[in-house]
Amino acid sequence: MGDGTWTRNEMSGTYHGPAVQAGVVNLGAGFGVGRDARRSVWMAPEPTRRLVDRAGLSGRLAGLLRGGGVDVGVIGPGGFGKTTLVAQACSRVRAAFPGGVLWVTLGENVPDPVLADKINDLSELLCGQRPALTDPSTAGYALGELLREREPTLLVVDDLWSASRLDPFPVGPNLARVVTSRMRGTLPATCEVLKVDRMSPGESGSLLSSGVPELTRTERLARLTAGWPLLLSLANSAIRHEIEDGRTADEAAELIGDQLVQDGPDSLDLESSDRRDQAVAASVEAGLRRLDGPSRQRFLQLGCLPEDVAVPGEVIGLLWAGSGLDPAGSRRLVRKLADLSLITGTGGAVLLHDVLRAYLRQALGPRGVVEADAAMFHALCAQAAPGQCEPPADWAAALPYTRRHLAGHAAGAGLLDPLLLDAGFLLAAAQPELLACLDAARSDEARAAAGVYRRVAHHLRDAPAANRPAYLALAAQQAGATALGDAATALGGCASWLSSWARWNPWTEHTILARHERAVVHVTIARLRDGRTWAVSGGLDGDVRVVDLVSNESVVLPLLRSGRRLRTFRCVALPDGRHLVVVHDWIEGLRVWDLVSGEELAFEGQEEVRHVAAIDCTDRGGRPVVVVASPDGTVRAWDAESGRTVDRRIVLPDDGNGWHRTIAAGTLANGHLAVAVAAAESPVRVWDLESGEPIEPTIPGDPIRTMVLAWGPSGLFTAGVSGAVQRWDASTGAATWRPLDTGQGPYTSALLCTRLAGTDVLISGGDRGTVRIWDADTGEPRGGPLAAHDSSVRALAWAELPDGRSVLVTGGNENTVRLWEARAFDGRSRQEAVLPAVTSVLQAAGRTVSGHTDGVLRVWDADSGEVVAELAGASRVLAHHGDLVIVAEDGDEDEDEGGASALRVWRPADGQAAGGLRELRTAGTVACTAELDGAAVAVVGGEDNVVEAVRLPTGERLWRTRSRERSRWKNRGRHRPEVTAVTTATLTDGRSVVVSGSSDGTIRVRDLLTGRRVGVSMNCRGTQQPSPAEVSALVCTRLPDGRVVAIACSEDTTSPTVAVWDLAACRIVATTAVATDWVHQAVCMGLPDGTPVVVTADTIVRIWPLDALGFPWAPLYDIDLDSPVRALAAGPPGTVVAGTSNGLVQLELRRP
Secondary structure (H helix, E strand, O other): OOEEEEOOOOOOOOOHHHHHHHOOEEEOOOOOOOOOOOOEEEEOOOOOOOOOOOOOHHHHHHHHOOOOOOOOEEEEOOOHHHHHHHHHHHHHOOOOOOOOEEEOOOOOOOOHHHHHHHHHHHHHHHOOOOOOOHHHHHHHHHHHHHOOOOOOOOEEEEEEEHHHOOOOOOEEOOOOEEEEOOOOOOOOOEHHHHHHOOHHHHHHHHHHHHOOOOOOOOOOOOHHOOOHHHHHHHHHHHHHHHHEEEEEOOHHHHHHHHHHHOOOOOOOOOOOOHHHHHHHHHHHHOOOHOOOHHHHHHHHHHHHHOOOOOOHHHHHHHHHHHHOOOOOHHHHHHHHHHHHHOOOEEEOOOEEEHHHHHHHHHHHHHHHHHHHHHHHHHHHHHOOOOOOOOOOOOOOHHOOHHHHHHHHHHHHOOHHHHHHHHHHHHHEEEHOOOOOOOHHHHHHHHHHHHHHHHHHHHHHHHHHHHHHHHHHHHHHHHHOHHHHHHHHHHOOOOOOOOEEEEEOOOOOOOOOEEEEEOOOEEEEEEEOOOOOOOEEEEEOOOEEEEOOOOOEEEOOHHOEEEEEEEEEEEEEEOOOOOOOEEEEEEEOEEEEEEOOOOEEOOOOOHHHHOOOEEEEEEEEOOEEEEEEEEOOOOOEEEOOOOOOEEEOEEEOOOOOOOEEEEEEEEEEOOOOEEEEEEEEEEEEEEOOOOOOOOOOOOOOOOOOOEEEEEEOOOOEEEOOOOEEEEEEEOOOOEEEEEEEOOOOOOOOEEEEEEEEEOEEEEEEEEEEEEEEEOOOOOEEEEEEEEEOOOOOEEEEEEEEOOOEEEEEEEEOOOOOOEHHHHHHHHHHHOOOOOOOOOOEEEEEEEEEEEEEEEEEEEEEEOOOOOEEEEEOOOOEEEEEEEOEEEEOOOOOOOOOOOOOOOOOEEEOOOOOEOOOOOOOOOOEEEEEEEEEEEEEEEEEEHHHEEEEEEOOOOOOOEEEEOOOOOOOOOHHHOOOEEEEOOOOOOEEOOEEEEHHHHHHHHEEEEEEEOEEEEOOOEEOOOOOOOOOOOOEEEEEEEEOOEEEEEEEEOOOOOOOOEEEEEOOOOOOEEOOOOOOOOEEEEEEEEEOOEEEEEEEEOOOOEEEEEEOOOOOOOHHHHHHHHOOEEEEEEOOOEEEEEEEEEEEEEEEOOOO
């Protein structure tokens, strides 16, 4: 705009609150992207009529503000003119704030994403660029950075209902803040407070006679309205319209007074909500008498509008068009309603005062609200799909209001089901608003779709927009929602991948909150003062994620903005509602921050703590206490609220396990604070922190090795490698129940003491991913087992949400954080697996063949995903040649450990064994096939570093070799390494070779014809690595430039890698730039456009380009199946089948 002004309805995208409610925003010249953030901005709303000068209040407020750098709170009941008063004061102090006035209106219900959006609005006005921030604290920090260098600026936060909603807004020496609220408790304790009371008789008379100078009889109306500005304004509007009908001003005032007496109380008691409601009804009715029947009904329809949302006039017009009102008529009615003070019209939008909204909903009644929501639903759908009776196929034309609020209107009208079955709407809708409506689903199909949306919500939040249809389609296919899956697939034209079919076990309903790069080892819950509940999770690599448990929105904490990595941490709730986070920063040592604001705090003497092994907290006399154990054996305790040390510092004996200690803090029978410490195979020691002495005798703990501790009211619990849980009296060291066999796998990996339904319970997590709940007093099972993760449960946290639901948050070894409602532990809600876990997969003769943990091989039609043949007695498929498949017979092996297996050949086409391979003395575990002189050959590798070549299908040996060197790795028992991967390649000179990888990280090349070594060995381990980098997957291919390479996937204790080796030069030509997990398999293939790629399977599927090698080497993209991928098989160009513990899926890959 050339005149230097900006209005809300010229803003693209979804925008909330302040610009509409502030009216016209005046900016200095030069506004635009990259503009000078120091230019003055004026957002104070301009009056639409003459205002009554409440000189006493306005002058006092202006006087408080002229000092600058202050917080002023303006409090009073709704409709008392707080907003108008502040707007008047802004004009008075304009010269004192050359930086201008920023204005934001909040309202009663402002979830985090909306609050962040409102703060982002202000940042965009200052700098011309909109921050992409969804966390209010982060958005507030960004706004504060913009304001730091500005001239003095005034920030108005209007209609505050909760103290926490003010927390994100910045403070500073050159920033004054005015906050309006109905409640003193929402304001900072240090702010100046100005109370807005009812108008004086003189002020009431002035407002009643505004625009009616001939009015002389104001005393009665002033008494009936009790000086309430909202009611006075309504009465003034009614008087002016009665004058238009021919009455004198005093006659009109008398008539309005009579109506108020008839419809409401003869005097208004502002302390009584019932009498306030009566007064509002009476005052509104006075205005409604000026409307004809249709206009009155249209006004009542506005009761369906969402609370504290400025609704574009276009949306109001759509609603009223359903009753025959054209756009011009709609605009006239909006102006008339605004003139009657029934609505606020500003910036082309309509805002209802919450008092009036409550009146309208009461006037409509439950049925009327449903009908109004239905009318709005149909109007919005019609706008998005002109000429159609159904919702649109493409929601691109829908208004931003539609994408955000249509689900709410549909839920209110009982019409949500069609939207939940509409893939386009699920992809376009604003997530927090839609998540809040899912329980309104009615039909079985819609409830299933609601479950799909909950399950895929994290991908629709975090994945690139182009790939979101693919994730929605996959989730629908996994749930058996075929129609929804097909519809989502049709919308995935720009996606990097799609799924052809999925055969997946049903899941117990839950939400995946976050995915880390490494195992999730910490989860803690922070329930903030305003009811927001955050899950804070930490990965093994120090990465920390925060997610709001209600809105499912990611939260970026101020303390994490610099990419800080935290080895361990603990959130601590203070009595005043604040939350601290006590952390071990990899670089800075022990640190303490306010979780929400990011303000750094200090514990007494914390600078002495450079390294931290474990952190726990407990309660003593209602005050939280933080206990920290250092690797040097020192244990310290602090009062979390004061930061002062408490009791004695303990120095543990040096047992060489400083970094691997586990602690639990609690209270002894004598009331003393104590800490239990476990390390490796040592017994559990309990130390009295008040006396500084250990409690005797020591507690044996787990019979093999204690790994986890939990201390609750019922006692001290220990668990570990034996899998059993034991309870102890920490004061005496005596066992207080028999060892509890949880049945959760080889070992128990997590424990948590909490309360459930008024009872102390113990929650245990196991190595096989299950979670169980036990009565902490009796040891009786209370819930589960729940299959929560595909591998070890590493972290547990329990929370009570603001709506009363009890939820469990779990962290797993497969890098995910998951949210479970308490009902998930009810046996009726658990789903039984129908497809055993996949161990291996390959594609042979146009069919997909998979191995499973139940010892049955299954053959799938590659197009339909249906089983066409089975073979019992074999658990793994290793390789194929033509229609011959090499399979491994059942053994006693654990699926994760491999093991000796006899091999045989199977022809899936006829389901018959084609001839047995003789059992190999070394018991092959990996195999590949090739052609040698026109005959099929199998190459088998296994234990003792043996590689053997045999003919197919007879098993006739061609050669057998074993490497001569022994492993130098002590943790391998000085035994020969085993062959962990084997493949074949054709070198540039035409020779066929076998390439094998071993558990010591060595890659060896042998001549396929003779078995003799070719070239020198290559090793995946670095020179500084303290342990071997086992080759977990290996595949060879020829690059577009003619080089023959081996892609080796390996991992030592700290650094998983995928590397490309030039077999001719015996050197690495590319290695990964991103962290991976243990890679189970890799396959080379071409995409439909000819791009050569290697696809790897770890916790996710990653696609790496082979036409763009280098250092570092990054994947084109990845695909998260929400279950670790254990097997891959390449099919036609661009097609790959992935197998997990939960099922199979066929993926179609593309170049992004």
